[in-house]
Amino acid sequence: MTDRDSCPLSRVAPDLDEADRRLINKLQDGFPLCPRPFAEAAAQLDMSEEELIERVARLRAAGILTRFGPLFQIERAGGAYCLAAMAVSEARWETVLEYVNARIEVAHNYRREHALNMWFVLATARPVEIAACIDAIQQATGLAVLAFPKEREYFLEMKLEF
Missing domain, CATH: 1.10.10 (Arc Repressor Mutant, subunit A)
Incomplete structure (x- = not known):
């Protein structure tokens, strides 16, 4: 091998x-x-x-690379990141996904096998915009958005050798 x-x-x-x-x-x-x-x-x-x-x-x-671009420490520029999650029924999945992904603040969106099956990262120019974005998503979808603000940051370097 x-x-x-x-x-x-x-x-x-x-x-x-x-x-x-x-x-x-x-x-x-x-x-x-x-x-x-x-x-x-x-x-x-x-x-x-x-x-x-x-x-x-x-x-x-092909989905082999899912992202190509820089990573910023947005807080140093006055902005904010926040991990958010929602419980979305299968019947509404595509509609909610389309709405959430259309938001300029959404940096990543992942589907998980869990009651909270839609997880996404919000990135905003100002911390106050996180709450406004969450409110807008909740109003548009009628679903609760749980926010998990970053409390501390860790650097974990992971490289996959091909």
Whole structure:
């Protein structure tokens, strides 16, 4: 068994070629901060800027990469994050999901096998906007939104080798 065979994600995404694997591994180590970050990252991976952009788009479309973008400590800029959860019936799931995901404040949305089956992260420019967003979602859906504000932050670095 090779290291690649022991990686559960490799079994889920068997169509990754070696360039895809190198790209995913590189993206986990950060992305260049410069005027042409895609060109610089592509040069480090021995591919063209266009190829790197196409590969990222394809990996996102396939669901292999679910997110590609920066992470900010929004509180340092005066904003706020809040984890929120709702109990949504199967009959209303798609409608509520569409409404919640249309909110600009919603950064992530996850379905869970739990009574609280819709979990999402709110990110706002000002802390007071969290409550306003929660109120708007509750008014629009008629469902309670439970808020779980961040009390402390931990850094956990996790990298998956492909």
